[in-house]
Amino acid sequence: MSASKTEVLSTSATTGALPRHVAIIMDGNGRWAKKRFMPRIMGHKAGVETVRTMVRHCAEKNIEVLTLFAFSSENWRRPEKEVRLLLELFVSALQREVKRLNDNNVVLKVVGDRSAFPESLQKEIISAETITSTNTGLKLVIAANYGGRWDIVQAARTLADEVAIGQLDASQIDEDALNRHLSLYGMPEPDLFIRTGGEERISNFLLWQLAYCEMYFTETLWPDFDGDAFDIALASFSKRQRRFGRTGDQVEQEQNA
Numbered sequence: 690m691s692a693s694k695t696e697v698l699s700t701s702a703t704t705g706a707l708p709r710h711v712a713i714i715m716d717g718n719g720r721w722a723k724k725r726f727m728p729r730i731m732g733h734k735a736g737v738e739t740v741r742t743m744v745r746h747c748a749e750k751n752i753e754v755l756t757l758f759a760f761s762s763e764n765w766r767r768p769e770k771e772v773r774l775l776l777e778l779f780v781s782a783l784q785r786e787v788k789r790l791n792d793n794n795v796v797l798k799v800v801g802d803r804s805a806f807p808e809s810l811q812k813e814i815i816s817a818e819t820i821t822s823t824n825t826g827l828k829l830v831i832a833a834n835y836g837g838r839w840d841i842v843q844a845a846r847t848l849a850d851e852v853a854i855g856q857l858d859a860s861q862i863d864e865d866a867l868n869r870h871l872s873l874y875g876m877p878e879p880d881l882f883i884r885t886g887g888e889e890r891i892s893n894f895l896l897w898q899l900a901y902c903e904m905y906f907t908e909t910l911w912p913d914f915d916g917d918a919f920d921i922a923l924a925s926f927s928k929r930q931r932r933f934g935r936t937g938d939q940v941e942q943e944q945n946a
């Protein structure tokens with residue numbers, strides 16, 4: 690069995706378990722604001738509060754990784770003003786939250802193509818990552834200007850470079866080799882995917898990494914998602930039997946062994 694398969698199978702496969710890694714598409718901010726006759730940015734601001742709540746809950750439950758989709762590679766298609774306000778909100782949230790994250794032993798990592806961001810935001814990201822890099826608690830991964838296809842393409846390009854300089858033979862390219870160059874390398878694979886806001890789609894979030902992830906969709910809009918809503922998602926996860934290709938009987942036998 691290849692190492693990558695071993696890694697997939699070693700994630701929380703047992704019924705009743707907590708996920709090690711939760712990945713969330715935080716959707717519904719705009720509709721939340723619209724319902725209140727407020728500008729969309731107010732929904733995004735309210736969404737930052739939910740992020741804070743979720744970080745606290747995950748840390749308390751000893752969940753290892755929380756990955757949040759903050760801005761997709763397709764979100765540049767939004768009105769220029771909304772994009773600008775979203776980027777400004779990202780900068781101010783980083784500045785405001787980094788101390789609290791650090792005090793709570795959180796490691797912050799931003800994944801995605803940052804080169805498209807304004808210089809000031811890139812600097813803020815590096816600073817927040819550096820400050821929290823030696824922490825040992827929850828890993829908070831923010832996917833910003835991230836696309837699942839982009840992630841796979843940049844990994845493929847790196848492999849091609851390695852082959853071109855003779856560091857790697859094309860025949861050595863397998864799942865592990867590609868995985869090594871993906872943005873979430875070194876972390877457990879996501880076990881639980883949550884999308885708020887009622888849409889049931891992936892929207893180019895983690896494509897490779899969601900291969901065996903349990904999916905959970907809720908109508909609740911992201912600013913309304915709270916600890917109780919999260920507990921309901923966790924309860925749903927804990928009732929599922931993760932088979933990874935095996936039969937239910939095999940999984941039960943293993944659990945009883």
Ligand code: IPE
Nearest residue numbers: 715716717718719720721759
């Ligand atoms: C998700 O909320 C946040 C981002 C994409 C940045 P939306 O802004 O997509 O909210 P809706 O889907 O319009 O309600």
Ligand code: IPE
Nearest residue numbers: 714715716758759760761892
């Ligand atoms: C996905 O939400 C991206 C983020 C939450 C950052 P969208 O609201 O942009 O997704 P679509 O366009 O409805 O699929």
Ligand code: MG
Nearest residue numbers: 716717718886
């Ligand atoms: Mg949306």
